[in-house]
Amino acid sequence: MRKITANYIFTLVSKPLKNGIIILDDTDRIIDIIDTKGKLQEIQDLEFYGGIIVPGFVDAFCMLSWSSFTQNNFSDCLDNNFIHNITNKLSELNPDINSTQKGINHLEAFGTKGAADILPQSNYADKKAKSNVLFQNIDFSTLFSELNVFANINLQDTDSPILINRYTSGNCNTNKSEFSSRYCVGTGSLGTHQKLSVFEELKAIQEKNQNINLEDLLKWGCLNPAKYLGLSKELGSLEIGKKPGLNLISGMDFKNQKLSINSLLKVLL
Numbered sequence: 001m002r003k004i005t006a007n008y009i010f011t012l013v014s015k016p017l018k019n020g021i022i023i024l025d026d027t028d029r030i031i032d033i034i035d036t037k038g039k040l041q042e043i044q045d046l047e048f049y050g051g052i053i054v055p056g057f058v059d060a061f062c063m064l065s066w067s068s069f070t071q072n073n074f075s076d077c078l079d080n081n082f083i084h085n086i087t088n089k090l091s092e093l094n095p096d097i098n099s100t101q102k103g104i105n106h107l108e109a110f111g112t113k114g115a116a117d118i119l120p121q122s123n124y125a126d127k128k129a130k131s132n133v134l135f136q137n138i139d140f141s142t143l144f145s146e147l148n149v150f151a152n153i154n155l156q157d158t159d160s161p162i163l164i165n166r167y168t169s170g171n172c173n174t175n176k177s178e179f180s181s182r183y184c185v186g187t188g189s190l191g192t193h194q195k196l197s198v199f200e201e202l203k204a205i206q207e208k209n210q211n212i213n214l215e216d217l218l219k220w221g222c223l224n225p226a227k228y229l230g231l232s233k234e235l236g237s238l239e240i241g242k243k244p245g246l247n248l249i250s251g252m253d254f255k256n257q258k259l260s261i262n263s264l265l266k267v268l269l
Contacts, residue, residue: 001025004268005040006049006248009033010215011238012223021046022053022238022246028269029243049248053268054218055238056113056245057198060225061163061186064128065121066090067099070191074167090119099190100124104131106190110197111247111267114231116186132245136229161228164220166204167192174209180216184225199247199265206259214257245269 002024009020011033019040023032040048063069069090077085104127107115114134128135161184174183185205187196198221206217222244226236235244246268253260 001031002028003043003046004049004053004246005036005046006051006053007254008052009238010052010054010218012055012215012219013237013239016052016215024269027243028245030238030240033238033240049250049266049268051248051250051266052252053238054247054249055222055236056247056269057111057185057221058114058225058229058231058235059107059112059187059196059198060116060161060184060229061118061165061188062103062107062115062196063118063189063192064100064103064124065095065097065117065119066093067096067103067190068093069189071167071193074188074192078168095119095121097121097123101127103190103196104128104133106196107131107133109267110195110199111245111265112196112198113245114226114229114235116225116229134231134235136231161224164205165201166208169205169208174205174212180219181224183220184228185221186225197265199249203259203261203263207261210258214252214259217259 003021005019005021009017009022011017017035018038019036021034021036022030025031073089077089079085108131112133116136116138118138120137159182162179162182163186164183165186185198185201187193187198187201190196202217202221206212223236226232234242238244248266248268249263251260251262251264252258
């Protein structure tokens with residue numbers, strides 16, 4: 001059993017808990033969350049961390065098999081019909097099986113606990129099964145019904161999720177609160193990103209959009225994609241009964257409740 005506290009606990013389903021305490025069983029499943037009303041309590045074996053604790057991240061758009069898919073490819077595909085463009089572009093490229101384990105390593109190292117893998121190759125299913133990331137595979141048979149909803153960054157007439165990252169955030173109206181529950185942070189391939197890190201995407205989005213509320217931003221990288229990917233039973237929020245993983249974020253702007261370029265990530269679980 002572990003007892004963990006920090007300056008703030010962001011459960012993402014209730015207000016942030018100042019000096020809140022998370023109790024975990026021996027399998028790292030949450031068995032209790034204590035609201036201390038801001039008072040730091042002395043409890044035996046209590047681990048204190050400076051910063052904020054958030055759930056493990058969920059990546060709404062990673063492409064483990066496609067390191068040949070570049071940043072320029074991604075940007076080009078954003079024009080007009082994303083789903084059509086990306087389908088055509090990937091048909092011209094060869095999958096890179098050798099980079100798959102590296103991509104999985106990135107997700108694990110940067111606190112990601114769930115991910116949508118776009119057009120996966122079956123050759124490395126065993127590697128994914130052995131990882132501590134829950135994957136949802138999106139292949140050609142489901143591409144139009146599932147991937148399309150992540151790509152329609154200007155979609156306003158449905159409740160479909162909206163892909164947001166450092167490349168698309170300029171196209172998303174982050175000032176409209178009615179879209180906030182639909183934004184889902186996703187990375188891409190090792191050709192579009194040096195790091196497959198939702199945390200780095202959150203920092204980049206925050207830097208470009210200082211008006212974004214921190215709790216909303218964190219929901220985009222945890223709660224929302226877990227919901228749309230069907231992973232919310234275990235991931236996306238800190239709730240009793242879940243096993244979402246714990247990430248510690250330090251070096252943030254506490255006064256304004258913002259992430260900064262100097263913010264750091266430590267994976268606790």
